[in-house]
Amino acid sequence: MEILYNSMYYVGAAALILIGLYVILVKSNLIKVIIGIHLLDTGVNVLLVSVGYIKGGKAPIFTGTSLGPAQFVDPIPQALVLTAIVIGVGVIALALSIAIKLHEHYGTLDLRRIKELKW
Amino acid sequence: MRKWVSAILLGFVAAGFFIVLSDIPFGNNRMNVAKYYIDNGINETGAVNIVTAVVVNYRALDTLGEVTVLFVASLGLGALLHAGKDGSGNKQRASLVVRTGSRILFPLILLFGAYIFVHGHLTPGGGFQGGAVIASAFLLQYLAYRHYRIDRQKFSMVESISGSAFVVVGLLGLAIGGYFLSNFLDKGVPYSLFSAGVIPVLYVAIGLKVGAELAGIVAGLMESGRG
Numbered sequence: 427m428e429i430l431y432n433s434m435y436y437v438g439a440a441a442l443i444l445i446g447l448y449v450i451l452v453k454s455n456l457i458k459v460i461i462g463i464h465l466l467d468t469g470v471n472v473l474l475v476s477v478g479y480i481k482g483g484k485a486p487i488f489t490g491t492s493l494g495p496a497q498f499v500d501p502i503p504q505a506l507v508l509t510a511i512v513i514g515v516g517v518i519a520l521a522l523s524i525a526i527k528l529h530e531h532y533g534t535l536d537l538r539r540i541k542e543l544k545w
Numbered sequence: 546m547r548k549w550v551s552a553i554l555l556g557f558v559a560a561g562f563f564i565v566l567s568d569i570p571f572g573n574n575r576m577n578v579a580k581y582y583i584d585n586g587i588n589e590t591g592a593v594n595i596v597t598a599v600v601v602n603y604r605a606l607d608t609l610g611e612v613t614v615l616f617v618a619s620l621g622l623g624a625l626l627h628a629g630k631d632g633s634g635n636k637q638r639a640s641l642v643v644r645t646g647s648r649i650l651f652p653l654i655l656l657f658g659a660y661i662f663v664h665g666h667l668t669p670g671g672g673f674q675g676g677a678v679i680a681s682a683f684l685l686q687y688l689a690y691r692h693y694r695i696d697r698q699k700f701s702m703v704e705s706i707s708g709s710a711f712v713v714v715g716l717l718g719l720a721i722g723g724y725f726l727s728n729f730l731d732k733g734v735p736y737s738l739f740s741a742g743v744i745p746v747l748y749v750a751i752g753l754k755v756g757a758e759l760a761g762i763v764a765g766l767m768e769s770g771r772g
Contacts, residue, residue, distance in 0.1 A: 433571045440562045444555050451551040478579070481572040485669060486595035488587055490736055498595065500579040501586075505599040509611040512673040512755060516618030519762045523625045526769055 435476035442469030456525045456535040460518060467514040471507045478503035591732030591741035592666040600671065601744045601751075605726040609711060612754060616708065619758040626765045639689045647689035654682035662752030666741040672748040676755025683760040687767040695764050704757040710750040714743055 430437060442465055449462030478500030486498035525535060532540050582603065583595055592598040600608050661668075662675030686693050718727035726743075733740035 433566065436562075436566050436571060440559065440566070443562075444559055447558065448551055448555055451554070452548055476571065477569060479572050483572075486583060487669060488593045488595075488735070495583045498583050500576065501582055501595040501599050502576070502579050504596045505604065508596065508600060508671070508673055509608065512677060512759075513611060513614050513618070515677070515759065516615045516622075516762065519766060520618045520622050520625075522766065523622045523769070526766075527625055 435472065435479070439469050439473035439476060442466070442472060445469075454537045456528065456537060459537070460521045460525060463521065464514065464518055467510075467518075471510055471514075474503040474507050474510075587735055590728060590744065591735055592744050593735055594666055594668065594671075597666045597671050597744060597748070601665075601747045602728055605715070605747065608751070609715070609726070612708065612711065612751060615755065615758055616704075619762050622762055622765050626769045638691060644689045647685045651682050651686060654685065655679060658682065658752070658756060662748050663745065664738070665748040665752075666744045667736065667738070672751030673755055675752040677759055679752070679756035680759030680763055684763045684767075687763060694768070695760060697761070697764070700757045700761055704754050704761070707750040707753040707757070711747060711754070714746055714750070718743065
């Protein structure tokens with residue numbers, strides 16, 4: 427229980443990633459698969475930010491007050507995630523547009539009924 | 546069957562997470578490169594926001610690549626959804642509250658987005674976040690008015706000009722400072738608006754580019770749903 431409490435953010439991020447992977451692998455509705463991709467994306471972002479956290483840390487922005495460099499969290503994962511979120515939006519939008527085209531072509535979003543994608 | 550195979554696979558992934566993350570204790574210490582950025586960032590770049598210093602100065606080349614990824618995604622969406630048909634509009638009219646509210650909020654949201662990317666080197670936020678806020682203003686317009694259309698040509702013009710501005714600033718840095726995307730302008734006084742050299746210039750370019758791209762994505766999805 428102690429180790430679970432100490433690494434709660436890791437557990438949460440890993441849970442999001444695993445739920446996302448499960449949804450991608452198991453669900454047959456294309457919209458649900460896209461939701462799974464987004465859950466996976468969010469989980470990876472949370473994991474990256476929580477790896478850069480230090481105990482009692484603040485956002486790495488100098489404000490001219492008493493906050494010193496020793497209290498700042500790691501800025502590099504934040505810089506990575508900042509762009510990854512926007513790119514995630516772009517990728518999800520692209521996936522949704524492919525889903526729209528598939529629905530126009532096959533008349534369904536059920537992956538079991540779209541022949542070429544069956545597994 | 547498929548569920549069980551997936552569950553076993555996920556078990557392996559979870560074990561991998563546990564093995565890797567048990568070597569990285571939560572919330573302990575930073576990497577050396579992060580220490581360097583925090584200790585020297587404000588002197589070397591003039592930016593108070595260290596995340597911005599990393600995104601637009603130390604790692605600006607990677608940001609150029611990321612902007613390109615977003616550009617390719619929006620390009621693919623435009624190519625897939627480009628039907629050219631004029632939809633007949635939503636079946637239901639938006640309520641009076643939404644229409645009046647969006648008329649009041651639209652300029653304010655645009656202003657807030659611009660504020661976020663202009664102050665990217667001073668406060669939390671920057672070009673990507675400001676661009677997303679600006680795109681949300683256009684989404685609100687689409688939700689409120691059935692026959693609303695953005696002018697695609699003007700938006701792609703803004704996108705092209707701001708994307709080129711990013712590269713031109715980088716090439717000017719190559720000519721003046723000696724390497725691509727070097728911070729060749731005067732660093733100024735930290736904590737003031739006109740500081741940090743090329744960082745605000747680049748962030749304004751990124752903000753306009755991301756805003757135009759995401760607004761184009763919103764427009765593509767909304768207009769295809771209406772068709």
